[in-house]
Amino acid sequence: MNKKEIKELLDFKVKAYNATDFIGTDPIQIPHQFSKKEDIEISALLVSTIAWGNRASIIKNGNKMMEIMGHTPHDFILNYSSEQANDFDFVHRTFNAVDLDFFFRALQNIYLKLGGLEAVFKAHDQYPGAMGRIVSFRDAMLATEHEKRSEKHLSNPAKKSAAKRINMYLRWMVRNDQQGVDFGIWNSIPSSELMLPLDVHTGNVARKLGLLKRKQNDWTALEELMNNLRKFDKVDPVKYDYALFGLGAFDKF
Template sequence: MAKKLKQASRKELQELKPYLEEWVDRTEKSEYIDEDPVQFMHAYEDKEDQLLAGFFAALMAWGRRDIVVNKVGDLLNRMDHRPADFIKNFTEADAARFEGFKHRTFKPVDIYWLTKILSSIENKYAGFENFWKHCYSHAENKSRELISVFHEEFFAMHPEAAQRTRKHISDSEKNSSCKRLYLFLKWSIREGSPVDLGIMDFMPASELMIPMDVHVGRQARVLGMLGRTYNDWKAVEELTGKLRQLDPEDPSKYDFALFGIGLSDEEIPERFVKNPEYLG
């Protein structure tokens, strides 16, 4: 049986807020962009280029950031650094460009199907945000979580897509943390940030869920903000609920704080440490 983690009380959460806000201020700076995959959104001026480059960058944000940046750069180079034009006009002959591409479990067949589906989306919905709007409206009408609807509608564009490719688009109804898709949404929706671009407005920032990775989960457990020991959808709901107590309008901004704390060599003040076994 898993050890029960200590959790911060509501009062202790409020006492923690200034510490987290300080870390947001320290981390959410333009310099952050240079070493992060979000740089590929900032590399373009056209919205559709930004969204499509950002989507692939977020899907591939898995492992060391420098390796992710190199791999995303490789992929966009194969698209002649014109992702919107390449994807909208994608043909079977273009599939050869993906030969030899590999990143983690991504193989050429996965890039092929993701690109083919995105091409159909671009041409049917006249823009990626319009597809997200469609999914958001459907999710609201059916009282379902957005990412599950996105997964379903995404692959409905090409039901014949390789089964192995489906694992690259998360599904919260299968208890996935959906980290990479909510990372993309954070990049695309949060406004007034030197890092996040705020170029989509189909949903408010208040509804964003925290992008849950191993580092965010670890720091949240240290601070007593997460009692669940697995980084799954239930953990995302639990942690985001705590963060909404601190800032109901912009809970996902604390991703910067938890990331910054985890990257720093500074010791967390002892009064905030609830579960020291997660330190280090």
């Protein structure tokens, strides 16, 4: 396939998968339960943090987190005390109740003292673009006392992690294409800056299409892929996540 044919295929698949029918199969359905900005961004962060493994399990445990928070994420975070951790039992693969307690406390600090999640992602002084924003968020989270084990749940692109789950979260919060899947509730970050949530499906399809040569799914590979996708759409290149993921996960391309 030449570049024109690849672009036509990807554009077609974006239209097929970037639709409200997609919501019911994806963890994004959980933040779609809410209408308040803070409820959406908090629930979306927590669900995206556990978004690895079986999709049904992710959705099940995402809903369990919402139950723990009484389906009022923002109010719960503002009033949270670690004493409440004794009342819930939570495990999703390697993410457990210790990690969840840390996330609750760190989010409380972010909302009470740092202006909220959008504010900590807006800052990116240390590194340019999405990498800087993710590092800023990570630093804000880790400013809260925590056990060392919890750090593995906060990807660090400065150490070459592709930061799949955080990039997915940013796509949810920033993209505003009126299709009803991504929320587009953050105006302080341009869509052109977003990075695709690189995983096995998107990476394999990208390689088959000649859009990615690097074998590892790391931040360097992500930059290579995004450079090619920006040639197809420089304003909203991360929309092609729908196409690459759909081709791999659903079409078995």
